[in-house]
Amino acid sequence: MSNKTRGTHFKRLLLSFLVLYTAYSLIPTAVYAIGQMGSSDASTKTNREASASEPEPYSRAPQDSPSPENSSPAFLDGRRLPAPVSSTASKNSFFTVYDAGTKQLLKVSEQEFLVSALACEMDLSAPEEALKAQAVAIYTLYSYKRASGEKVNGADFACDSESWLVYVPKEAMQERWGENFEEYYAVLEAIAEDVCGQQLMINGRTACATYFAISAGNTETAENVWGPGLAYLQAVASPGDAFCDGYLSEAVFSADEIRDAAGQLAEKNFDFSGPEEDWFQNQERSPSGYTKSIQLGGVTLTGAELRSMLSLRSACLEISYADGSYTFTVRGWGHGVGMSQAGAVFLARQGADYREILNYYYPGLSLSI
Numbered sequence: 001m002s003n004k005t006r007g008t009h010f011k012r013l014l015l016s017f018l019v020l021y022t023a024y025s026l027i028p029t030a031v032y033a034i035g036q037m038g039s040s041d042a043s044t045k046t047n048r049e050a051s052a053s054e055p056e057p058y059s060r061a062p063q064d065s066p067s068p069e070n071s072s073p074a075f076l077d078g079r080r081l082p083a084p085v086s087s088t089a090s091k092n093s094f095f096t097v098y099d100a101g102t103k104q105l106l107k108v109s110e111q112e113f114l115v116s117a118l119a120c121e122m123d124l125s126a127p128e129e130a131l132k133a134q135a136v137a138i139y140t141l142y143s144y145k146r147a148s149g150e151k152v153n154g155a156d157f158a159c160d161s162e163s164w165l166v167y168v169p170k171e172a173m174q175e176r177w178g179e180n181f182e183e184y185y186a187v188l189e190a191i192a193e194d195v196c197g198q199q200l201m202i203n204g205r206t207a208c209a210t211y212f213a214i215s216a217g218n219t220e221t222a223e224n225v226w227g228p229g230l231a232y233l234q235a236v237a238s239p240g241d242a243f244c245d246g247y248l249s250e251a252v253f254s255a256d257e258i259r260d261a262a263g264q265l266a267e268k269n270f271d272f273s274g275p276e277e278d279w280f281q282n283q284e285r286s287p288s289g290y291t292k293s294i295q296l297g298g299v300t301l302t303g304a305e306l307r308s309m310l311s312l313r314s315a316c317l318e319i320s321y322a323d324g325s326y327t328f329t330v331r332g333w334g335h336g337v338g339m340s341q342a343g344a345v346f347l348a349r350q351g352a353d354y355r356e357i358l359n360y361y362y363p364g365l366s367l368s369i
Helices: 003-026 028-038 110-121 128-148 170-195 239-243 255-262 303-310 341-349 354-361
Strands: 094-099 104-109 157-159 200-202 248-254 280-285 291-296 299-302 317-322 325-331
Touching (some): 094 110, 104 110, 110 128, 110 170, 128 157, 128 170, 128 200, 128 341, 128 354, 239 341, 248 255, 255 303, 280 317, 291 303, 303 317, 341 354
Antiparallel strands (some): 094 104, 280 291, 317 325
16 A cells, blocks of 8 residues: 555544544433443443453553643554564463463463464454454563563463453363354464564563553553553543443442442441442542542542442443432443553454554554564
8 A cells, every 4th residue: 555545544544533533522422322222231231240351560660651632643643653673572482371260370382372362352253453453462461471570370470261361272262162163263373373473562672562342432541540650551532432332331339339349448448427429529530531539438549449349341430329329320341551442443444454553552662573
């Protein structure tokens, strides 16, 4: 594709994003209705009944994280992709994985791990370029964890094969997919063969390429979720996510359930003596819309702490109280940092290739080949 043709394609893609972002920003009622009409059972049940795999990063030295207003629009403005850098990764290398389900320590080739992890992370009906972007993010994240030197029961990281979290053996895929196994596995092998060894780099080092299911319309900076560090994980607009099944969910809790859930945080001194409707106070949101902090019973919690305490899909939430119950209206699914899987699918369907998707969600990083 010529630079002129590619530039025209980028402009059209940018226009699509701007139209969607305007709809997302100015017509929230319509977005809510679309989310409700298109939602599946998984998007309406509370998060006490649903879970999703989310990688958590290792801490880094404190750095300033840019705000969404200063985030780079990356490839959408028609600029060229950054030049690729060479990689020293070997397809014959291994990951060591502790399986929390079977209590076994596994030694898995990089190629085998990538096939398995991709099966755990993304529906194979997704466009090929989205699957490739996901595979590179997987390889990068777990290479980062391996390089960190922090061990989990003697392994580079942990999985739960029984729950299809991070890694699952080939036999489990055969059992689940039945007569479709050969077809599905061939897709996974082809993706892994194409991108295994490619990883995202920052200043010559493997980046912490986190990802998640669905954004709240924007991704989030790492600092607003995990504190200082990982400044290269910036917030970007991801408006296509608002039209994805699972974008919107509700969770309803009684006052007793809130009090019991708060008991998980034994070190916190909550005061629930006041009126129930006043238990939640002073919610502070980030520019991306996620809860940075909120007070519960006089105790300040981070959005991540509240989300974990109540098993909510995301920290982008609104709280209402009526008839003795709290209703949490939640947008998005996941911590919000890094690449949105739903956003990757959306961009791929607009014609973006995997390098463009990665360049958009991880601005400033270089892709090794």
